[in-house]
Amino acid sequence: MDQDRIHAQKPQQDPENWSTGQIESIRSEDGHCIVTVHTDEGLIELTVTTAIRDLFVSRLPTTKEESPVGEVIWFKRRGRH
Incomplete structure (x- = not known):
């Protein structure tokens, strides 16, 4: 399965x-x-591994108790798109 790319903060290279x-x-x-x-x-739906989910969610400006729903992310769609 092709994976998309997600960042919690604006990418520094090629934004x-x-x-x-x-x-x-x-x-x-x-x-x-x-x-x-x-x-x-x-x-749209983006597909990532659970490890990538854990990484980008940990970098969002939320606490562990807060939901990431509503937060802005940066993404690139890959493969099947």
Whole structure:
């Protein structure tokens, strides 16, 4: 399965090649993490590993107790898109 790329903060290299969106939901499916993001074009689903989910969620400006829903992320879609 092709994986998308997600960052919790604006990428320093080639930021013009990244899109932004607001997290609508995060769920697990078939051993992967599906992040639904609201963009100017509508809702899209991004697929990442659970390790990447843990990494970008830990870098968001939220506490462990707070939900990442509503936070802005930067992303690149890969492979199947």
